[in-house]
Amino acid sequence: MLSVLSKGFKPAANSTVAAATTVTSTRLASTNDVNFTVQSYKLHKLDNGPKTSVTLNRTDALDFYRKMQVIRRMESAAGNLYKEKKIRGFCHLYSGQEACAVGMKAAMTEGDAVITAYRCHGWTYLLGSTTTQILAELTGRIAGNVYGKGGSMHMYEKNFYGGNGIVGAQQPLGAGVAFAMKYRNQKNVCLTLYGDGAANQGQLFEATNMAKLWGLPVIFICENNGFGMGTPIERASASTDYYTRGDYVPGIWVDGMDILAVREALRWSKEYCDAGKGPLMLEMATYRYHGHSMSDPGTSYRTRDEIQNVRKTRDPITGFKDRVVTSGLVTEDELKEIDKDVRKEVEEAVKIATTDGVLPPEALYADIYANTATQEIRGATIDETVKQPFKTTTEVLKSIGRL
Amino acid sequence: MRRIPGPSISLISNAILPRIRPCLSQIAINRELSGNAALPHRTRTLHQKLEGKQMRNFSSASLPTHIKVPLPALSPTMELGTIVAWHKKEGDQVAEGDLLCDIETDKATMGFETPEEGYLAKILFEAGTRDIPIGKLVCIIVSNKDDVAAFASFKDEQTTPKTTTPPKTEAKPAETKEPAASQETKHGAHNSELMGPAVRLLFHHYGLKAEDIKRSGPKQNVLKEDALAYIASKKLQPIKRETKPVQQAKDTTKYEDIPLTNIRSIIAKRLLQSKQTIPHEYLSIDIRSDKLNALRRDLKNKKIAVSINDFLVKGCALGLRAVPEVNVQWSNQTSVLMQTVDISIAVATETGLITPIVFGADRLGIMGISEKTKELAKKAKANKLAPNEFQGGTFTISNLGMFGSVTNFTAIINPPQSAILAVGGPRSELDEELNTFSRFAVTLCYDSRAISADSAKRFLAHLSQSLSDPELMLVEPLLESQFDFSKLL
Numbered sequence: 001m002l003s004v005l006s007k008g009f010k011p012a013a014n015s016t017v018a019a020a021t022t023v024t025s026t027r028l029a030s031t032n033d034v035n036f037t038v039q040s041y042k043l044h045k046l047d048n049g050p051k052t053s054v055t056l057n058r059t060d061a062l063d064f065y066r067k068m069q070v071i072r073r074m075e076s077a078a079g080n081l082y083k084e085k086k087i088r089g090f091c092h093l094y095s096g097q098e099a100c101a102v103g104m105k106a107a108m109t110e111g112d113a114v115i116t117a118y119r120c121h122g123w124t125y126l127l128g129s130t131t132t133q134i135l136a137e138l139t140g141r142i143a144g145n146v147y148g149k150g151g152s153m154h155m156y157e158k159n160f161y162g163g164n165g166i167v168g169a170q171q172p173l174g175a176g177v178a179f180a181m182k183y184r185n186q187k188n189v190c191l192t193l194y195g196d197g198a199a200n201q202g203q204l205f206e207a208t209n210m211a212k213l214w215g216l217p218v219i220f221i222c223e224n225n226g227f228g229m230g231t232p233i234e235r236a237s238a239s240t241d242y243y244t245r246g247d248y249v250p251g252i253w254v255d256g257m258d259i260l261a262v263r264e265a266l267r268w269s270k271e272y273c274d275a276g277k278g279p280l281m282l283e284m285a286t287y288r289y290h291g292h293s294m295s296d297p298g299t300s301y302r303t304r305d306e307i308q309n310v311r312k313t314r315d316p317i318t319g320f321k322d323r324v325v326t327s328g329l330v331t332e333d334e335l336k337e338i339d340k341d342v343r344k345e346v347e348e349a350v351k352i353a354t355t356d357g358v359l360p361p362e363a364l365y366a367d368i369y370a371n372t373a374t375q376e377i378r379g380a381t382i383d384e385t386v387k388q389p390f391k392t393t394t395e396v397l398k399s400i401g402r403l
Numbered sequence: 404m405r406r407i408p409g410p411s412i413s414l415i416s417n418a419i420l421p422r423i424r425p426c427l428s429q430i431a432i433n434r435e436l437s438g439n440a441a442l443p444h445r446t447r448t449l450h451q452k453l454e455g456k457q458m459r460n461f462s463s464a465s466l467p468t469h470i471k472v473p474l475p476a477l478s479p480t481m482e483l484g485t486i487v488a489w490h491k492k493e494g495d496q497v498a499e500g501d502l503l504c505d506i507e508t509d510k511a512t513m514g515f516e517t518p519e520e521g522y523l524a525k526i527l528f529e530a531g532t533r534d535i536p537i538g539k540l541v542c543i544i545v546s547n548k549d550d551v552a553a554f555a556s557f558k559d560e561q562t563t564p565k566t567t568t569p570p571k572t573e574a575k576p577a578e579t580k581e582p583a584a585s586q587e588t589k590h591g592a593h594n595s596e597l598m599g600p601a602v603r604l605l606f607h608h609y610g611l612k613a614e615d616i617k618r619s620g621p622k623q624n625v626l627k628e629d630a631l632a633y634i635a636s637k638k639l640q641p642i643k644r645e646t647k648p649v650q651q652a653k654d655t656t657k658y659e660d661i662p663l664t665n666i667r668s669i670i671a672k673r674l675l676q677s678k679q680t681i682p683h684e685y686l687s688i689d690i691r692s693d694k695l696n697a698l699r700r701d702l703k704n705k706k707i708a709v710s711i712n713d714f715l716v717k718g719c720a721l722g723l724r725a726v727p728e729v730n731v732q733w734s735n736q737t738s739v740l741m742q743t744v745d746i747s748i749a750v751a752t753e754t755g756l757i758t759p760i761v762f763g764a765d766r767l768g769i770m771g772i773s774e775k776t777k778e779l780a781k782k783a784k785a786n787k788l789a790p791n792e793f794q795g796g797t798f799t800i801s802n803l804g805m806f807g808s809v810t811n812f813t814a815i816i817n818p819p820q821s822a823i824l825a826v827g828g829p830r831s832e833l834d835e836e837l838n839t840f841s842r843f844a845v846t847l848c849y850d851s852r853a854i855s856a857d858s859a860k861r862f863l864a865h866l867s868q869s870l871s872d873p874e875l876m877l878v879e880p881l882l883e884s885q886f887d888f889s890k891l892l
Contacts, residue, residue, distance in 0.1 A: 076499070080518045083475030084538065289500060295478070297513050304502065304514070311500050 032057045034327045038261035044244040044251035044281075050268035054260045061324045064106065064259055066338050068098040068317045071122040073346040074131050075290075078121065078138055082294040086354055087138045090152055094122040096257075096289040099316035100223055101126055103262025104191060107270055111186060115161035115174040116193035118152045119223075119288075123193075127160040131349035141356035142402055147393055148359060168194060168201030171220070175207040178218035178279070189217045189273045191266075197228025199242050211279040212249050219269050220246065221282045223256065229292040230301040246281035256284030257314045260323075287314065362389045363396045466557070467550040470519045473538045474506070477515065481508045483534040486541065490514075491523045494551050497544060504530070504541075521546040525554035597624035605630045608641045666754050677815050681733075684851040685813050688863045691842045691871040692829055698873050712748070712802050712826075713773040718869040719824060720744045720764035721876060723798055725865050728858035729849065730797050732819045738853040747796035747817065748776060750783045757783050758817060760796040802826040804843055811844035822849040822859075824866075 033055045043049045075093040082091045094101070101122040108114075116123055121134050129145050137144030138151055145155045155163035161177060164170040174192025181188045194204070199222050211218050222242040226233055233240045243251030254265040262284060269280050287310045291298030298307070324330050365377050365388045374388045390396045397403040474484050485507040491497055497517040506515050525543040528535055535541065540559045545551060598606070598613075602625055605611065613625055616633045620626045633639075663671065695714055702709055723730040723744045731738040744765040747758035759779035761772060782788050799817050803809045804826050811827040827844040834840055845866070849859050869876045 076518065080475070083477065083518075084473065085476045085479075088479070297477075299514065308500055 034324075034329050036260055036323060036327070038258050038264065039255045041261070041265060042241075042243065042253035044241075044246070044253075045248070046250045046252065049252055050254075050261075050265045052264075054264045056260060056324070056329065058329050060106070061320075061329045062334065062338065064102050065317070065320060065324070065330070065335055066342060067102045067105075067126065068259070068320065069339060069342045070131060070345065071095075071098045071101065071125060072317060073342050074121060074125065074134060074349070077135060077346050077350050079290065079294065081135070081139065081350065081353070087294075090118065091138065091294040092119040092152060092292065093288070093290040093294070094119050096310070096316070097223060097225060097284075097286045098122060099259040099262055099320070100221075100256045100284045100286050103259040104221070104266045106259075106263045107266035108191070109188070109270070111159065111181075111188040112270070113159040113161060113174075113177050113181070113188065113190040114193070115164070115170045115177060115190065117164050117167065117170055117195060117198065119195070120152060120155055120163050123160065124155040124157060124163070127157040129155070129157055131346055132352050135346075135349045135353035136356055139353045139356075140358060141353060142359055142397070142400075143352055143356045147363070147397070149363070149393075168198035168203055170194065171198070171201065171204045172207040174220070175211045175216055175218050175279075178211065178216040179214065182214070182216055187274050189219055189270050191219050191221055193221045193223055195228065196222060196224040196226070196233050196240075196242060197231070197236065199224075199245060200237055204245075208246050208249055208279065208281070212246075215276060215278040217273040217276075218279045219266070219273060219282060220249070220279065221284060223284050223286055225286050225288045227288075227292070227301065230296065232301065241283070243281055243283035246279075249279050249281050251281040251283065253283045253285065256286030257316045257319065259316060259320055359393075359396065360400060362399075363393060366390045366393045366396050467545060467547070467553055469524060469550065469554070470521070470544045471540050472503070472518060472542045472544060474535050474541050475515060475518075476537050477506060477508050477513050478510055481510075481537060483536055484508055485533045486528050486530055486535065487512055488530045489526060491517075493523055493526055494548070495523050496548070497521060497523055517544065519544050519546075522548045522551050524551045525557045527557075527559055597622055599627065601627050602630050605634065609634055609639045610642045611639075664754060670755050673818070674815050677818050681816050681818065682851045683813075683816065683848050684856065684859070685846050685848050686856065686859045686863055687811060687844055687846045688867050689842045689844050690867050691840055693840050693871075695870055695873055696841065707770065709769050709773045710776075711804060712800070713769050713776060714870060714873065715800055715802065715824075715826060716746050716748065716761060716764050716772045716776070717767075717769055717876060718866050719746055719798060719800060720767075721869055722862050722865040724765050726858055726862040729822055729847075729854055729862045731821050731853045732797070733821055733850055733853040734819065738821070741797040743797065745796045745798070747793070747799040747820070748779070749799060749801040749814075750780050752784050752786070754786065757788065757793055758796065758799055759783050759788055759793050796820060799823040800826065804828045811846055813846050814848050816848060816850055821853040822847060824848075 034057075036054055036056060038052050038054055040052050041049050072095055075095045078087060078091055079093055081087045097119070104114075105126040114123060114127060121138075124134050124145060125131060132143055133145045134155070136142070137146060137148055137155060140148035140151070142148060145157075150163070153163055153165035161173060162170070164173070171192055171194055174190050178190040178192075181190060192207075194201075198204070204220070207218075208220065210216070211220075222245075224233065224240075224242055228236050239245060241253070243253045245251075252265055252269065255261045265282060269282060272280060289298070289307055289311065290296075321332075321335055325332050325335070365375075365386060368375060368388070368391075374391060377386045377388060379385060390399065394403060477484070487505040487507050489504045490502045491504075497503065497520060499517070499520050501517050502514045503517045503523070504515050505512055521544045523542060524545045526541070527543075528539075528541050543554050543557060545554070597620070605627070606613075609630075611630060611633065616625050616629050618625050619629055692711070695711065699709060699711065699714070723746075727740055728738070730741045730744060732741060733739075743763055745760050745762045746764045747760045749756055749758050759782070761767070761775050761779070764772060767775065779788070779792065782792070796817070797820060799814075799820060799822075801814045801823060803812060806828060809828045810830065812825050814823045814825040816823050825846040825848060827846070829841050829843045831839055831841050845863070847859050847863055
């Protein structure tokens with residue numbers, strides 16, 4: 001049976017799988033953990049850092065691959081929906097940066113918090129939302145993460161603080177969340193993500209000062225994709241070593257296209273913060289394939305060749321795929337199955353996102369205060385004063401039968 | 404069809420399945436689509452419940468699974484798009500990030516990346532198709548290369564609300580030779596139409612075709628030098644085009660042009676110049692004329708025929724002496740006080756309005772003024788006025804009082820003078836005690852650069868006093884100007 005399968009197995013045209021037959025045999029022999037070497041990290045004010053030799057087991061490999069594929073597909077679907085004018089307004093896509101999010105999530109434990117900016121669809125998925133909820137939120141439907149009320153800038157989950165519109169606004173908030181954790185003696189960290197464009201915001205340095213002063217368990221992570229909207233980092237920052245910008249806060253540079261490097265770096269950083277040694281500043285060197293948002297084609301400040309080059313040489317998903325298939329942890333067909341499954345999941349999500357209904361207008365007056373009596377809302381004229389019909393969105397949903 | 408796990412599926416799926424797929428029942432196809440039986444049942448029923456792309460595909464001529472690619476909205480304001488060029492041909496593989504085609508939007512030409520990975524099965528609009536509405540199907544992508552053949556004759560069944568204009572390409576040389584009034588080829592295939600206005604003009608004049616000319620532009624476009632070189636090498640002549648004469652609209656209204664006489668055109672020019680350059684201001688006053696009329700009748704009884712106009716001239720002359728600030732000319736940004744009082748009288752003749760001058764009106768008596776005026780009017784009507792008799796003057800009176808219906812009017816100053824008095828017709832009115840009295844209005848139109856409102860007011864007050872009480876003309880009446888205001892301080 002095995003030989004029949006081995007002979008029948010034909011590797012796909014563009015795969016980098018070398019010895020096909022040996023792969024299948026080692027799979028059945030089932031080594032659970034495989035060792036990989038990742039690119040070494042650059043350290044700032046640290047004597048030792050994360051290990052460059054990491055292990056990966058089969059379950060994790062399939063899980064990571066699936067998650068990255070979901071994010072990639074979901075972002076493409078969002079892009080296509082935007083082009084069909086089903087999503088309006090802002091839409092910032094994460095394609096190319098999946099390894100950062102999935103890698104970081106892999107190192108997080110229960111109770112760790114994340115706060116990021118508006119390139120957050122991937123994170124919202126990883127922290128509990130379904131693809132349906134995310135895509136429906138972007139199209140503004142009831143099935144959405146916050147019932148279609150906010151879009152990209154307003155997605156929340158347990159221990160996920162958004163989804164923030166103002167550039168760099170989340171940096172002090174992240175330090176605040178970490179402060180709460182320290183106050184409550186929790187052994188948790190808060191991952192505060194921001195981009196290379198927001199790395200020059202003043203409040204980051206204020207937050208860093210307070211974090212170092214009070215030893216807060218916050219990890220400031222700069223997702224450096226090389227461009228702040230259309231400005232390359234060399235034209236925006238006097239120092240492009242974002243992991244050193246914390247000055248007195250130790251920093252680590254990580255290859256953000258390698259999920260295993262990211263995971264290891266975060267695991268080490270969490271250990272560091274849990275031990276009470278204070279904040280850290282990480283930099284993920286990553287790349288985004290789409291433009292800054294859907295209104296930016298992404299090719300006016302860089303060439304299409306550059307993007308294609310990164311896709312060919314540094315793509316997080318294909319890179320990871322090649323590694324795990326070559327090492328024998330998984331087979332290519334398993335991954336193809338996952339691809340198909342992911343595609344279906346996203347397609348269904350797209351269908352619901354395009355066909356579901358929208359909240360009724362009374363939802364405008366809901367969820368204003370958490371603990372007051374029914375409010376009187378003034379309209380455009382004195383005659384248009386409305387007494388809050390429902391206090392919470394839950395009540396609104398009950399009234400339309402969605403709960 | 405039982406699903407065989409493992410690597411051998413690749414053999415079957417790639418080779419046999421496309422051939423047997425059309426024969427399979429819908430249920431089996433669905434099961435194949437939803438993949439493993441290991442998938443939760445929910446997925447399949449949800450799949451069947453919701454209207455999906457796959458469902459729609461199979462309802463028509465059982466084509467293999469494919470993805471329909473509509474024209475995307477590449478900018479929020481885009482409504483129509485033109486496909487400039489295709490970067491992939493039918494049958495080509497498309498991977499994530501590959502460009503499918505270049506689309507020209509309302510703002511710019513942008514590349515359209517493929518929404519899905521797979522193989523391009525069918526292109527529905529060729530390069531050069533203009534004004535395709537957003538959402539219209541432009542191509543089909545399939546995941547298997549072998550499915551490409553199934554779409555060879557695929558047609559989009561959905562009708563569009565707008566019909567797309569047929570592509571106008573450069574491959575129609577006859578169009579360039581049509582007369583100027585008819586439509587020009589505006590756009591066509593990519594880059595063969597990218598040309599500047601000068602080049603376009605040359606093409607139009609010489610009836611050129613882009614294919615014949617060597618291009619040296621950075622985007623493979625034709626430059627002016629290329630076109631000129633071609634014309635020179637072929638020694639072409641510009642094409643004569645028939646231009647239709649512009650048709651004048653027939654004027655159906657009947658009218659007659661009255662040519663201006665010399666004198667009228669001069670008057671017109673001077674009036675225009677005066678009105679445009681001199682800032683006119685107007686002050687009006689009503690003058691009671693009972694006593695004046697009585698005096699006139701009295702004199703008539705004594706066989707002395709004088710008119711109201713003569714009294715006016717005398718009154719104005721005395722006024723100008725009393726208020727010399729009104730007897731000025733404006734020159735070199737200053738008011739120049741005139742030494743003599745020469746009053747021009749406006750006389751209407753057939754050829755136009757002329758103003759003969761009564762020189763030294765302040766030194767003439769009423770009789771003298773009357774005689775002079777009559778003599779001048781006679782000469783004027785006979786067109787025998789000498790130039791020195793109507794050129795000059797320091798003040799003008801224009802009297803329309805003989806046309807009794809005119810209550811008041813304003814006149815245009817005759818430069819280089821600075822004022823003109825417009826006299827209206829007499830009106831009979833009742834006063835407070837219900838006694839009838841008659842009065843007429845005069846309007847002093849003056850150059851507000853040269854004469855102040857105060858001076859004008861004093862002049863009119865003086866005139867009004869003089870004329871409403873003619874006896875006062877013998878006695879110099881006490882004027883406000885003679886009042887020493889410094890005594891008030």
